[in-house]
Amino acid sequence: MKRLFAIALLFTGFAARAQETPTVTARVEPDSIMIGDRFDYIIDVEKDLVQVVEFPEFQNAEGKLELVESCPVDTLERDGRRLKLRKRYRLAAFDEGKYNLGAAQVLYADKNILDTLRSTDSVYLEVATFQIDSTSQSIYDLKGQKNLPFRFRELSGYIKWGIFFILALLIAGYALKRYLASRGKGFGDLFKPAPPLPPHVAAIQALEALHNQKLWQNNKHKLYYSGLTDILRTYIAARWGFGAMEMTSDEIIETMRAEELPDKARMDLTAILRDADLVKFAKATPEAEQNEADYLKAYYFVEETKIAEEETPDEEEAPKEN
Known part of the structure:
Protein backbone atom coordinates (compact mmCIF):
# COMPACT_ATOMS: atom_id res chain seq x y z
CA MET A 1 0.00 0.00 0.00
CA LYS A 2 2.82 2.40 0.89
CA ARG A 3 4.49 1.59 -2.42
CA LEU A 4 1.34 2.50 -4.40
CA PHE A 5 1.02 5.80 -2.50
CA ALA A 6 4.61 6.73 -3.33
CA ILE A 7 4.02 6.03 -7.01
CA ALA A 8 0.86 8.15 -6.93
CA LEU A 9 2.76 11.05 -5.33
CA LEU A 10 5.46 10.72 -8.00
CA PHE A 11 2.91 10.92 -10.84
CA THR A 12 1.18 13.82 -9.09
CA GLY A 13 4.52 15.69 -8.96
CA PHE A 14 5.12 15.05 -12.66
CA ALA A 15 1.62 16.30 -13.47
CA ALA A 16 2.12 19.44 -11.42
CA ARG A 17 5.46 20.03 -13.12
CA ALA A 18 3.84 19.55 -16.53
CA GLN A 19 1.19 22.15 -15.69
CA GLU A 20 3.86 24.67 -14.75
CA THR A 21 5.53 24.44 -18.19
CA PRO A 22 4.66 27.43 -20.45
CA THR A 23 2.03 26.79 -23.08
CA VAL A 24 2.47 27.93 -26.68
CA THR A 25 -0.30 28.68 -29.18
CA ALA A 26 -0.05 30.17 -32.67
CA ARG A 27 -2.33 31.41 -35.42
CA LEU A 67 9.02 39.47 -43.26
CA VAL A 68 7.68 43.04 -43.27
CA GLU A 69 7.93 43.85 -39.55
CA SER A 70 8.83 42.06 -36.33
CA CYS A 71 6.73 43.73 -33.62
CA PRO A 72 7.94 43.94 -29.99
CA VAL A 73 6.65 41.46 -27.42
CA ASP A 74 3.42 42.58 -25.71
CA THR A 75 2.15 41.59 -22.24
CA LEU A 76 -1.54 40.88 -22.72
CA GLU A 77 -2.58 40.04 -19.16
CA ARG A 78 -1.25 39.12 -15.74
CA ASP A 79 -3.08 36.90 -13.26
CA GLY A 80 -1.07 36.46 -10.08
CA ARG A 81 2.14 34.78 -11.13
CA ARG A 82 0.85 33.91 -14.59
CA LEU A 83 1.70 36.07 -17.61
CA LYS A 84 0.41 35.97 -21.13
CA LEU A 85 2.84 37.26 -23.79
CA ARG A 86 2.28 37.83 -27.48
CA LYS A 87 4.74 38.12 -30.35
CA ARG A 88 3.48 39.37 -33.70
CA TYR A 89 5.26 38.96 -37.07
CA ARG A 90 3.90 40.93 -40.02
CA LEU A 91 4.44 39.00 -43.27
CA ALA A 92 3.55 39.16 -46.95
CA ALA A 93 3.03 36.40 -49.50
CA PHE A 94 3.65 36.76 -53.24
CA ASP A 95 3.08 33.19 -54.45
CA GLU A 96 -0.24 31.46 -54.74
CA GLY A 97 -0.82 28.30 -52.73
CA LYS A 98 -1.52 26.82 -49.32
CA TYR A 99 1.34 27.18 -46.84
CA ASN A 100 2.02 24.99 -43.82
CA LEU A 101 3.89 27.22 -41.38
CA GLY A 102 4.36 24.31 -38.98
CA ALA A 103 4.27 24.49 -35.20
CA ALA A 104 5.39 27.67 -33.49
CA GLN A 105 8.57 27.36 -31.41
CA VAL A 106 9.94 29.37 -28.47
CA LEU A 107 13.06 28.87 -26.36
CA TYR A 108 12.36 28.07 -22.69
CA ALA A 109 14.82 28.47 -19.81
CA ASP A 110 14.04 27.63 -16.13
CA LYS A 111 16.83 27.03 -13.59
CA ASN A 112 18.90 24.24 -15.16
CA ILE A 113 16.37 23.53 -17.91
CA LEU A 114 16.88 24.75 -21.51
CA ASP A 115 14.32 23.46 -23.95
CA THR A 116 12.35 24.34 -27.08
CA LEU A 117 8.58 24.51 -26.64
CA ARG A 118 6.21 24.01 -29.58
CA SER A 119 2.56 24.70 -30.19
CA THR A 120 0.29 21.67 -30.44
CA ASP A 121 -1.20 22.48 -33.84
CA SER A 122 0.38 23.53 -37.13
CA VAL A 123 -0.53 26.88 -38.70
CA TYR A 124 -1.86 27.06 -42.26
CA LEU A 125 -2.22 29.97 -44.65
CA GLU A 126 -4.01 30.09 -47.97
CA VAL A 127 -2.93 32.57 -50.63
CA ALA A 128 -5.29 33.08 -53.57
CA THR A 129 -4.81 34.97 -56.80
CA PHE A 130 -7.11 36.79 -59.16
CA GLN A 131 -9.05 34.57 -61.50
CA ILE A 132 -9.31 35.70 -65.11
CA ASP A 133 -12.39 34.67 -67.06
CA SER A 134 -10.92 33.76 -70.43
CA THR A 135 -14.38 33.49 -71.94
CA SER A 136 -15.15 37.18 -71.40
CA GLN A 137 -11.63 38.59 -71.51
CA SER A 138 -9.44 38.36 -74.60
CA ILE A 139 -5.67 38.74 -74.73
CA TYR A 140 -4.21 40.85 -77.51
CA ASP A 141 -0.69 41.54 -78.73
CA LEU A 142 0.96 44.87 -78.00
CA LYS A 143 0.12 47.52 -80.54
CA GLY A 144 2.88 49.33 -82.36
CA GLN A 145 3.65 52.99 -81.84
CA LYS A 146 1.32 55.27 -83.71
CA ASN A 147 2.82 58.23 -85.55
CA LEU A 148 0.63 61.31 -85.43
CA PRO A 149 0.77 63.97 -88.16
CA PHE A 150 2.80 67.09 -87.47
CA ARG A 151 0.75 70.16 -86.61
CA PHE A 152 2.18 73.66 -86.83
CA ARG A 153 -0.01 74.95 -84.02
CA GLU A 154 1.87 72.70 -81.60
CA LEU A 155 4.99 74.84 -82.14
CA SER A 156 3.39 78.19 -82.85
CA GLY A 157 3.41 79.21 -79.19
CA TYR A 158 7.14 78.47 -78.83
CA ILE A 159 7.91 80.39 -82.06
CA LYS A 160 5.95 83.47 -80.91
CA TRP A 161 7.69 83.59 -77.53
CA GLY A 162 11.09 83.03 -79.19
CA ILE A 163 10.56 85.98 -81.56
CA PHE A 164 9.40 88.15 -78.65
CA PHE A 165 12.48 87.23 -76.61
CA ILE A 166 14.85 88.02 -79.53
CA LEU A 167 13.20 91.40 -80.09
CA ALA A 168 13.49 92.21 -76.38
CA LEU A 169 17.22 91.38 -76.49
CA LEU A 170 17.74 93.59 -79.54
CA ILE A 171 15.93 96.52 -77.95
CA ALA A 172 17.89 96.12 -74.71
CA GLY A 173 21.18 95.91 -76.63
CA TYR A 174 20.36 99.04 -78.64
CA ALA A 175 19.45 100.97 -75.48
CA LEU A 176 22.68 99.86 -73.79
CA LYS A 177 24.72 100.89 -76.80
CA ARG A 178 23.15 104.37 -76.80
CA TYR A 179 23.83 104.71 -73.08
CA LEU A 180 27.50 103.69 -73.42
CA ALA A 181 27.95 105.95 -76.44
CA SER A 182 26.69 108.92 -74.43
CA ARG A 183 29.50 108.24 -71.95
CA GLY A 184 32.15 107.69 -74.61
CA LYS A 185 32.36 103.93 -74.06
CA GLY A 186 31.63 100.80 -76.03
CA PHE A 187 30.60 97.21 -75.37
CA GLY A 188 34.25 96.23 -74.88
CA ASP A 189 34.48 98.47 -71.84
CA LEU A 190 31.94 96.28 -70.02
CA PHE A 191 34.34 93.33 -69.94
CA LYS A 192 37.53 95.16 -69.04
CA PRO A 193 38.93 94.19 -65.63
CA ALA A 194 38.81 96.86 -62.97
CA PRO A 195 42.03 98.87 -62.77
CA PRO A 196 44.27 97.88 -59.85
CA LEU A 197 44.05 99.99 -56.74
CA PRO A 198 46.88 102.40 -56.01
CA PRO A 199 49.40 100.85 -53.57
CA HIS A 200 48.48 103.19 -50.72
CA VAL A 201 44.73 102.56 -51.14
CA ALA A 202 45.23 98.77 -51.08
CA ALA A 203 47.51 99.09 -48.04
CA ILE A 204 45.04 101.25 -46.09
CA GLN A 205 42.19 98.82 -46.82
CA ALA A 206 44.34 95.87 -45.71
CA LEU A 207 45.33 97.68 -42.49
CA GLU A 208 41.70 98.42 -41.66
CA ALA A 209 40.74 94.79 -42.29
CA LEU A 210 43.60 93.61 -40.04
CA HIS A 211 42.52 96.01 -37.30
CA ASN A 212 38.94 94.69 -37.43
CA GLN A 213 40.13 91.10 -36.89
CA LYS A 214 41.20 91.99 -33.30
CA LEU A 215 44.08 89.51 -33.34
CA TRP A 216 46.24 90.87 -30.54
CA GLN A 217 43.13 91.35 -28.38
CA ASN A 218 42.78 87.53 -28.57
CA ASN A 219 46.45 86.89 -27.72
CA LYS A 220 47.40 86.25 -31.37
CA HIS A 221 50.33 88.66 -31.34
CA LYS A 222 52.50 86.73 -33.80
CA LEU A 223 49.70 86.53 -36.35
CA TYR A 224 48.97 90.24 -35.85
CA TYR A 225 52.54 91.39 -36.46
CA SER A 226 52.98 88.98 -39.38
CA GLY A 227 49.95 90.56 -41.06
CA LEU A 228 51.16 94.07 -40.25
CA THR A 229 54.62 93.55 -41.77
CA ASP A 230 53.23 91.68 -44.80
CA ILE A 231 51.03 94.68 -45.60
CA LEU A 232 54.01 97.04 -45.35
CA ARG A 233 56.23 94.74 -47.46
CA THR A 234 53.55 94.55 -50.16
CA TYR A 235 53.15 98.33 -50.12
CA ILE A 236 56.91 98.95 -50.31
CA ALA A 237 57.29 96.48 -53.19
CA ALA A 238 54.52 98.20 -55.16
CA ARG A 239 55.56 101.73 -54.20
CA TRP A 240 59.34 101.55 -54.80
CA GLY A 241 59.55 98.47 -57.03
CA PHE A 242 61.93 96.10 -55.18
CA GLY A 243 61.28 92.66 -53.71
CA ALA A 244 60.53 93.53 -50.13
CA MET A 245 58.56 90.31 -49.60
CA GLU A 246 61.76 88.23 -49.90
CA MET A 247 63.94 90.56 -47.78
CA THR A 248 64.74 90.50 -44.10
CA SER A 249 63.97 93.46 -41.89
CA ASP A 250 67.58 94.65 -41.96
CA GLU A 251 67.70 94.42 -45.75
CA ILE A 252 64.54 96.48 -46.08
CA ILE A 253 65.85 99.15 -43.68
CA GLU A 254 69.18 99.29 -45.55
CA THR A 255 67.50 99.49 -48.95
CA MET A 256 65.15 102.26 -47.83
CA ARG A 257 68.11 104.46 -46.84
CA ALA A 258 68.54 105.37 -50.49
CA GLU A 259 64.95 106.58 -50.76
CA GLU A 260 63.80 110.06 -49.86
CA LEU A 261 61.55 109.64 -46.83
CA PRO A 262 60.44 111.91 -44.02
CA ASP A 263 62.50 111.24 -40.91
CA LYS A 264 59.43 110.22 -38.92
CA ALA A 265 58.32 107.72 -41.60
CA ARG A 266 61.80 106.14 -41.67
CA MET A 267 61.84 105.83 -37.86
CA ASP A 268 58.31 104.40 -37.77
CA LEU A 269 59.16 101.73 -40.36
CA THR A 270 62.28 100.69 -38.42
CA ALA A 271 60.33 100.52 -35.14
CA ILE A 272 57.57 98.36 -36.64
CA LEU A 273 60.02 95.89 -38.21
CA ARG A 274 62.06 95.60 -34.97
CA ASP A 275 58.96 95.05 -32.83
CA ALA A 276 57.66 92.44 -35.29
CA ASP A 277 60.97 90.52 -35.18
CA LEU A 278 60.85 90.42 -31.37
CA VAL A 279 57.32 89.04 -31.42
CA LYS A 280 57.87 86.50 -34.22
CA PHE A 281 61.31 85.21 -33.23
CA ALA A 282 61.82 86.10 -29.55
CA LYS A 283 58.18 85.37 -28.57
CA ALA A 284 57.77 88.81 -27.00
CA THR A 285 54.31 89.91 -25.87
CA PRO A 286 53.84 93.66 -26.39
CA GLU A 287 51.47 95.75 -24.33
CA ALA A 288 48.17 96.93 -25.76
CA GLU A 289 49.47 100.49 -26.14
CA GLN A 290 52.42 99.28 -28.24
CA ASN A 291 50.17 97.20 -30.50
CA GLU A 292 47.96 100.19 -31.20
CA ALA A 293 51.00 102.45 -31.65
CA ASP A 294 52.57 100.13 -34.23
CA TYR A 295 49.28 100.03 -36.14
CA LEU A 296 49.12 103.84 -36.22
CA LYS A 297 52.76 104.03 -37.28
CA ALA A 298 52.07 101.71 -40.22
CA TYR A 299 48.99 103.73 -41.16
CA TYR A 300 50.80 107.07 -41.12
CA PHE A 301 53.85 105.58 -42.89
CA VAL A 302 51.61 104.74 -45.85
CA GLU A 303 49.91 108.14 -45.75
CA GLU A 304 53.21 110.07 -45.58
CA THR A 305 54.93 108.12 -48.36
CA LYS A 306 52.11 107.62 -50.87
CA ILE A 307 52.42 109.00 -54.38
CA ALA A 308 50.64 112.30 -54.70
CA GLU A 309 47.59 112.04 -56.91
CA GLU A 310 47.73 114.11 -60.06
CA GLU A 311 45.38 117.04 -59.94
CA THR A 312 43.23 117.65 -62.98
CA PRO A 313 43.90 121.05 -64.52
CA ASP A 314 41.23 123.61 -63.89
CA GLU A 315 39.00 124.39 -66.75
CA GLU A 316 39.96 127.51 -68.64
CA GLU A 317 38.09 130.54 -67.48
CA ALA A 318 35.60 131.92 -69.92
CA PRO A 319 36.61 135.32 -71.35
CA LYS A 320 35.06 138.20 -69.60
CA GLU A 321 32.54 140.19 -71.43
CA ASN A 322 33.57 143.71 -72.25
Missing part, protein backbone atom coordinates in the same frame (compact mmCIF):
# COMPACT_ATOMS: atom_id res chain seq x y z
CA VAL A 28 -2.43 33.70 -38.46
CA GLU A 29 -4.75 36.65 -38.97
CA PRO A 30 -6.32 36.37 -41.47
CA ASP A 31 -5.77 32.78 -42.53
CA SER A 32 -6.74 33.47 -46.15
CA ILE A 33 -5.37 36.39 -48.19
CA MET A 34 -4.96 37.54 -51.77
CA ILE A 35 -1.52 37.45 -53.34
CA GLY A 36 0.61 40.41 -52.23
CA ASP A 37 -1.48 41.12 -49.13
CA ARG A 38 -0.08 41.20 -45.60
CA PHE A 39 -1.00 39.05 -42.65
CA ASP A 40 0.04 38.61 -39.00
CA TYR A 41 1.66 35.47 -37.61
CA ILE A 42 0.89 35.52 -33.85
CA ILE A 43 2.52 33.45 -31.10
CA ASP A 44 0.99 33.50 -27.58
CA VAL A 45 2.82 32.15 -24.52
CA GLU A 46 1.36 31.66 -21.04
CA LYS A 47 4.05 31.24 -18.38
CA ASP A 48 5.01 31.75 -14.77
CA LEU A 49 6.47 35.10 -13.69
CA VAL A 50 9.98 33.71 -13.07
CA GLN A 51 10.15 31.59 -16.20
CA VAL A 52 12.11 32.91 -19.18
CA VAL A 53 11.07 32.46 -22.78
CA GLU A 54 12.61 33.90 -25.92
CA PHE A 55 10.80 34.29 -29.22
CA PRO A 56 12.86 33.30 -32.27
CA GLU A 57 13.48 35.26 -35.43
CA PHE A 58 11.00 34.31 -38.11
CA GLN A 59 12.40 31.82 -40.61
CA ASN A 60 10.57 30.68 -43.69
CA ALA A 61 12.01 27.45 -45.00
CA GLU A 62 10.26 27.70 -48.36
CA GLY A 63 11.43 31.25 -48.98
CA LYS A 64 8.03 32.32 -50.31
CA LEU A 65 7.07 34.62 -47.42
CA GLU A 66 8.61 38.01 -46.76
Whole structure:
Protein backbone atom coordinates (compact mmCIF):
# COMPACT_ATOMS: atom_id res chain seq x y z
CA MET A 1 0.00 0.00 0.00
CA LYS A 2 2.82 2.40 0.89
CA ARG A 3 4.49 1.59 -2.42
CA LEU A 4 1.34 2.50 -4.40
CA PHE A 5 1.02 5.80 -2.50
CA ALA A 6 4.61 6.73 -3.33
CA ILE A 7 4.02 6.03 -7.01
CA ALA A 8 0.86 8.15 -6.93
CA LEU A 9 2.76 11.05 -5.33
CA LEU A 10 5.46 10.72 -8.00
CA PHE A 11 2.91 10.92 -10.84
CA THR A 12 1.18 13.82 -9.09
CA GLY A 13 4.52 15.69 -8.96
CA PHE A 14 5.12 15.05 -12.66
CA ALA A 15 1.62 16.30 -13.47
CA ALA A 16 2.12 19.44 -11.42
CA ARG A 17 5.46 20.03 -13.12
CA ALA A 18 3.84 19.55 -16.53
CA GLN A 19 1.19 22.15 -15.69
CA GLU A 20 3.86 24.67 -14.75
CA THR A 21 5.53 24.44 -18.19
CA PRO A 22 4.66 27.43 -20.45
CA THR A 23 2.03 26.79 -23.08
CA VAL A 24 2.47 27.93 -26.68
CA THR A 25 -0.30 28.68 -29.18
CA ALA A 26 -0.05 30.17 -32.67
CA ARG A 27 -2.33 31.41 -35.42
CA VAL A 28 -2.43 33.70 -38.46
CA GLU A 29 -4.75 36.65 -38.97
CA PRO A 30 -6.32 36.37 -41.47
CA ASP A 31 -5.77 32.78 -42.53
CA SER A 32 -6.74 33.47 -46.15
CA ILE A 33 -5.37 36.39 -48.19
CA MET A 34 -4.96 37.54 -51.77
CA ILE A 35 -1.52 37.45 -53.34
CA GLY A 36 0.61 40.41 -52.23
CA ASP A 37 -1.48 41.12 -49.13
CA ARG A 38 -0.08 41.20 -45.60
CA PHE A 39 -1.00 39.05 -42.65
CA ASP A 40 0.04 38.61 -39.00
CA TYR A 41 1.66 35.47 -37.61
CA ILE A 42 0.89 35.52 -33.85
CA ILE A 43 2.52 33.45 -31.10
CA ASP A 44 0.99 33.50 -27.58
CA VAL A 45 2.82 32.15 -24.52
CA GLU A 46 1.36 31.66 -21.04
CA LYS A 47 4.05 31.24 -18.38
CA ASP A 48 5.01 31.75 -14.77
CA LEU A 49 6.47 35.10 -13.69
CA VAL A 50 9.98 33.71 -13.07
CA GLN A 51 10.15 31.59 -16.20
CA VAL A 52 12.11 32.91 -19.18
CA VAL A 53 11.07 32.46 -22.78
CA GLU A 54 12.61 33.90 -25.92
CA PHE A 55 10.80 34.29 -29.22
CA PRO A 56 12.86 33.30 -32.27
CA GLU A 57 13.48 35.26 -35.43
CA PHE A 58 11.00 34.31 -38.11
CA GLN A 59 12.40 31.82 -40.61
CA ASN A 60 10.57 30.68 -43.69
CA ALA A 61 12.01 27.45 -45.00
CA GLU A 62 10.26 27.70 -48.36
CA GLY A 63 11.43 31.25 -48.98
CA LYS A 64 8.03 32.32 -50.31
CA LEU A 65 7.07 34.62 -47.42
CA GLU A 66 8.61 38.01 -46.76
CA LEU A 67 9.02 39.47 -43.26
CA VAL A 68 7.68 43.04 -43.27
CA GLU A 69 7.93 43.85 -39.55
CA SER A 70 8.83 42.06 -36.33
CA CYS A 71 6.73 43.73 -33.62
CA PRO A 72 7.94 43.94 -29.99
CA VAL A 73 6.65 41.46 -27.42
CA ASP A 74 3.42 42.58 -25.71
CA THR A 75 2.15 41.59 -22.24
CA LEU A 76 -1.54 40.88 -22.72
CA GLU A 77 -2.58 40.04 -19.16
CA ARG A 78 -1.25 39.12 -15.74
CA ASP A 79 -3.08 36.90 -13.26
CA GLY A 80 -1.07 36.46 -10.08
CA ARG A 81 2.14 34.78 -11.13
CA ARG A 82 0.85 33.91 -14.59
CA LEU A 83 1.70 36.07 -17.61
CA LYS A 84 0.41 35.97 -21.13
CA LEU A 85 2.84 37.26 -23.79
CA ARG A 86 2.28 37.83 -27.48
CA LYS A 87 4.74 38.12 -30.35
CA ARG A 88 3.48 39.37 -33.70
CA TYR A 89 5.26 38.96 -37.07
CA ARG A 90 3.90 40.93 -40.02
CA LEU A 91 4.44 39.00 -43.27
CA ALA A 92 3.55 39.16 -46.95
CA ALA A 93 3.03 36.40 -49.50
CA PHE A 94 3.65 36.76 -53.24
CA ASP A 95 3.08 33.19 -54.45
CA GLU A 96 -0.24 31.46 -54.74
CA GLY A 97 -0.82 28.30 -52.73
CA LYS A 98 -1.52 26.82 -49.32
CA TYR A 99 1.34 27.18 -46.84
CA ASN A 100 2.02 24.99 -43.82
CA LEU A 101 3.89 27.22 -41.38
CA GLY A 102 4.36 24.31 -38.98
CA ALA A 103 4.27 24.49 -35.20
CA ALA A 104 5.39 27.67 -33.49
CA GLN A 105 8.57 27.36 -31.41
CA VAL A 106 9.94 29.37 -28.47
CA LEU A 107 13.06 28.87 -26.36
CA TYR A 108 12.36 28.07 -22.69
CA ALA A 109 14.82 28.47 -19.81
CA ASP A 110 14.04 27.63 -16.13
CA LYS A 111 16.83 27.03 -13.59
CA ASN A 112 18.90 24.24 -15.16
CA ILE A 113 16.37 23.53 -17.91
CA LEU A 114 16.88 24.75 -21.51
CA ASP A 115 14.32 23.46 -23.95
CA THR A 116 12.35 24.34 -27.08
CA LEU A 117 8.58 24.51 -26.64
CA ARG A 118 6.21 24.01 -29.58
CA SER A 119 2.56 24.70 -30.19
CA THR A 120 0.29 21.67 -30.44
CA ASP A 121 -1.20 22.48 -33.84
CA SER A 122 0.38 23.53 -37.13
CA VAL A 123 -0.53 26.88 -38.70
CA TYR A 124 -1.86 27.06 -42.26
CA LEU A 125 -2.22 29.97 -44.65
CA GLU A 126 -4.01 30.09 -47.97
CA VAL A 127 -2.93 32.57 -50.63
CA ALA A 128 -5.29 33.08 -53.57
CA THR A 129 -4.81 34.97 -56.80
CA PHE A 130 -7.11 36.79 -59.16
CA GLN A 131 -9.05 34.57 -61.50
CA ILE A 132 -9.31 35.70 -65.11
CA ASP A 133 -12.39 34.67 -67.06
CA SER A 134 -10.92 33.76 -70.43
CA THR A 135 -14.38 33.49 -71.94
CA SER A 136 -15.15 37.18 -71.40
CA GLN A 137 -11.63 38.59 -71.51
CA SER A 138 -9.44 38.36 -74.60
CA ILE A 139 -5.67 38.74 -74.73
CA TYR A 140 -4.21 40.85 -77.51
CA ASP A 141 -0.69 41.54 -78.73
CA LEU A 142 0.96 44.87 -78.00
CA LYS A 143 0.12 47.52 -80.54
CA GLY A 144 2.88 49.33 -82.36
CA GLN A 145 3.65 52.99 -81.84
CA LYS A 146 1.32 55.27 -83.71
CA ASN A 147 2.82 58.23 -85.55
CA LEU A 148 0.63 61.31 -85.43
CA PRO A 149 0.77 63.97 -88.16
CA PHE A 150 2.80 67.09 -87.47
CA ARG A 151 0.75 70.16 -86.61
CA PHE A 152 2.18 73.66 -86.83
CA ARG A 153 -0.01 74.95 -84.02
CA GLU A 154 1.87 72.70 -81.60
CA LEU A 155 4.99 74.84 -82.14
CA SER A 156 3.39 78.19 -82.85
CA GLY A 157 3.41 79.21 -79.19
CA TYR A 158 7.14 78.47 -78.83
CA ILE A 159 7.91 80.39 -82.06
CA LYS A 160 5.95 83.47 -80.91
CA TRP A 161 7.69 83.59 -77.53
CA GLY A 162 11.09 83.03 -79.19
CA ILE A 163 10.56 85.98 -81.56
CA PHE A 164 9.40 88.15 -78.65
CA PHE A 165 12.48 87.23 -76.61
CA ILE A 166 14.85 88.02 -79.53
CA LEU A 167 13.20 91.40 -80.09
CA ALA A 168 13.49 92.21 -76.38
CA LEU A 169 17.22 91.38 -76.49
CA LEU A 170 17.74 93.59 -79.54
CA ILE A 171 15.93 96.52 -77.95
CA ALA A 172 17.89 96.12 -74.71
CA GLY A 173 21.18 95.91 -76.63
CA TYR A 174 20.36 99.04 -78.64
CA ALA A 175 19.45 100.97 -75.48
CA LEU A 176 22.68 99.86 -73.79
CA LYS A 177 24.72 100.89 -76.80
CA ARG A 178 23.15 104.37 -76.80
CA TYR A 179 23.83 104.71 -73.08
CA LEU A 180 27.50 103.69 -73.42
CA ALA A 181 27.95 105.95 -76.44
CA SER A 182 26.69 108.92 -74.43
CA ARG A 183 29.50 108.24 -71.95
CA GLY A 184 32.15 107.69 -74.61
CA LYS A 185 32.36 103.93 -74.06
CA GLY A 186 31.63 100.80 -76.03
CA PHE A 187 30.60 97.21 -75.37
CA GLY A 188 34.25 96.23 -74.88
CA ASP A 189 34.48 98.47 -71.84
CA LEU A 190 31.94 96.28 -70.02
CA PHE A 191 34.34 93.33 -69.94
CA LYS A 192 37.53 95.16 -69.04
CA PRO A 193 38.93 94.19 -65.63
CA ALA A 194 38.81 96.86 -62.97
CA PRO A 195 42.03 98.87 -62.77
CA PRO A 196 44.27 97.88 -59.85
CA LEU A 197 44.05 99.99 -56.74
CA PRO A 198 46.88 102.40 -56.01
CA PRO A 199 49.40 100.85 -53.57
CA HIS A 200 48.48 103.19 -50.72
CA VAL A 201 44.73 102.56 -51.14
CA ALA A 202 45.23 98.77 -51.08
CA ALA A 203 47.51 99.09 -48.04
CA ILE A 204 45.04 101.25 -46.09
CA GLN A 205 42.19 98.82 -46.82
CA ALA A 206 44.34 95.87 -45.71
CA LEU A 207 45.33 97.68 -42.49
CA GLU A 208 41.70 98.42 -41.66
CA ALA A 209 40.74 94.79 -42.29
CA LEU A 210 43.60 93.61 -40.04
CA HIS A 211 42.52 96.01 -37.30
CA ASN A 212 38.94 94.69 -37.43
CA GLN A 213 40.13 91.10 -36.89
CA LYS A 214 41.20 91.99 -33.30
CA LEU A 215 44.08 89.51 -33.34
CA TRP A 216 46.24 90.87 -30.54
CA GLN A 217 43.13 91.35 -28.38
CA ASN A 218 42.78 87.53 -28.57
CA ASN A 219 46.45 86.89 -27.72
CA LYS A 220 47.40 86.25 -31.37
CA HIS A 221 50.33 88.66 -31.34
CA LYS A 222 52.50 86.73 -33.80
CA LEU A 223 49.70 86.53 -36.35
CA TYR A 224 48.97 90.24 -35.85
CA TYR A 225 52.54 91.39 -36.46
CA SER A 226 52.98 88.98 -39.38
CA GLY A 227 49.95 90.56 -41.06
CA LEU A 228 51.16 94.07 -40.25
CA THR A 229 54.62 93.55 -41.77
CA ASP A 230 53.23 91.68 -44.80
CA ILE A 231 51.03 94.68 -45.60
CA LEU A 232 54.01 97.04 -45.35
CA ARG A 233 56.23 94.74 -47.46
CA THR A 234 53.55 94.55 -50.16
CA TYR A 235 53.15 98.33 -50.12
CA ILE A 236 56.91 98.95 -50.31
CA ALA A 237 57.29 96.48 -53.19
CA ALA A 238 54.52 98.20 -55.16
CA ARG A 239 55.56 101.73 -54.20
CA TRP A 240 59.34 101.55 -54.80
CA GLY A 241 59.55 98.47 -57.03
CA PHE A 242 61.93 96.10 -55.18
CA GLY A 243 61.28 92.66 -53.71
CA ALA A 244 60.53 93.53 -50.13
CA MET A 245 58.56 90.31 -49.60
CA GLU A 246 61.76 88.23 -49.90
CA MET A 247 63.94 90.56 -47.78
CA THR A 248 64.74 90.50 -44.10
CA SER A 249 63.97 93.46 -41.89
CA ASP A 250 67.58 94.65 -41.96
CA GLU A 251 67.70 94.42 -45.75
CA ILE A 252 64.54 96.48 -46.08
CA ILE A 253 65.85 99.15 -43.68
CA GLU A 254 69.18 99.29 -45.55
CA THR A 255 67.50 99.49 -48.95
CA MET A 256 65.15 102.26 -47.83
CA ARG A 257 68.11 104.46 -46.84
CA ALA A 258 68.54 105.37 -50.49
CA GLU A 259 64.95 106.58 -50.76
CA GLU A 260 63.80 110.06 -49.86
CA LEU A 261 61.55 109.64 -46.83
CA PRO A 262 60.44 111.91 -44.02
CA ASP A 263 62.50 111.24 -40.91
CA LYS A 264 59.43 110.22 -38.92
CA ALA A 265 58.32 107.72 -41.60
CA ARG A 266 61.80 106.14 -41.67
CA MET A 267 61.84 105.83 -37.86
CA ASP A 268 58.31 104.40 -37.77
CA LEU A 269 59.16 101.73 -40.36
CA THR A 270 62.28 100.69 -38.42
CA ALA A 271 60.33 100.52 -35.14
CA ILE A 272 57.57 98.36 -36.64
CA LEU A 273 60.02 95.89 -38.21
CA ARG A 274 62.06 95.60 -34.97
CA ASP A 275 58.96 95.05 -32.83
CA ALA A 276 57.66 92.44 -35.29
CA ASP A 277 60.97 90.52 -35.18
CA LEU A 278 60.85 90.42 -31.37
CA VAL A 279 57.32 89.04 -31.42
CA LYS A 280 57.87 86.50 -34.22
CA PHE A 281 61.31 85.21 -33.23
CA ALA A 282 61.82 86.10 -29.55
CA LYS A 283 58.18 85.37 -28.57
CA ALA A 284 57.77 88.81 -27.00
CA THR A 285 54.31 89.91 -25.87
CA PRO A 286 53.84 93.66 -26.39
CA GLU A 287 51.47 95.75 -24.33
CA ALA A 288 48.17 96.93 -25.76
CA GLU A 289 49.47 100.49 -26.14
CA GLN A 290 52.42 99.28 -28.24
CA ASN A 291 50.17 97.20 -30.50
CA GLU A 292 47.96 100.19 -31.20
CA ALA A 293 51.00 102.45 -31.65
CA ASP A 294 52.57 100.13 -34.23
CA TYR A 295 49.28 100.03 -36.14
CA LEU A 296 49.12 103.84 -36.22
CA LYS A 297 52.76 104.03 -37.28
CA ALA A 298 52.07 101.71 -40.22
CA TYR A 299 48.99 103.73 -41.16
CA TYR A 300 50.80 107.07 -41.12
CA PHE A 301 53.85 105.58 -42.89
CA VAL A 302 51.61 104.74 -45.85
CA GLU A 303 49.91 108.14 -45.75
CA GLU A 304 53.21 110.07 -45.58
CA THR A 305 54.93 108.12 -48.36
CA LYS A 306 52.11 107.62 -50.87
CA ILE A 307 52.42 109.00 -54.38
CA ALA A 308 50.64 112.30 -54.70
CA GLU A 309 47.59 112.04 -56.91
CA GLU A 310 47.73 114.11 -60.06
CA GLU A 311 45.38 117.04 -59.94
CA THR A 312 43.23 117.65 -62.98
CA PRO A 313 43.90 121.05 -64.52
CA ASP A 314 41.23 123.61 -63.89
CA GLU A 315 39.00 124.39 -66.75
CA GLU A 316 39.96 127.51 -68.64
CA GLU A 317 38.09 130.54 -67.48
CA ALA A 318 35.60 131.92 -69.92
CA PRO A 319 36.61 135.32 -71.35
CA LYS A 320 35.06 138.20 -69.60
CA GLU A 321 32.54 140.19 -71.43
CA ASN A 322 33.57 143.71 -72.25
